């Protein structure tokens with residue numbers, strides 16, 4: 021069975037491609053899902069790609085991943101900057117966690133410069149556009165290679 025990598029997307033990312041395209045680009049989340057699935061096949065891993073606008077749902081999925089995924093790629097979106105609960109859930113997960121931001125959060129408003137999730141993440145990719153997901157996937161795949 022190929023190792024499973026959970027790719028999680030937080031609030032408003034369902035609107036990727038429509039919302040602030042000057043910041044986040046024109047690709048949709050379905051495009052990103054497809055690109056991740058194509059790369060996963062090359063890397064010999066399986067990707068489980070999900071999005072929710074609800075903090076509790078993201079937390080439940082992270083709990084489930086404890087028994088079913090070997091690593092997590094997460095774009096927590098705005099919860100990055102607010103959610104101790106997401107940090108705690110990720111801290112209860114044993115495998116590698118890579119945090120992704122499409123935009124360069126460090127070039128933006130001050131409130132985006134702090135990430136609760138970074139306190140747990142093994143790596144952070146910001147400002148590489150949606151390609152950041154592919155970089156993160158490669159990293160999790162290499163960290164979980166047996």
Ligand code: DQA
Pocket residue numbers: 031032033095096097098099100120121122123124125132
């Ligand atoms: C984001 C950056 C966050 O600050 C913002 O709230 C998002 C998306 C990014 O991918 O650049 O929704 O995580």
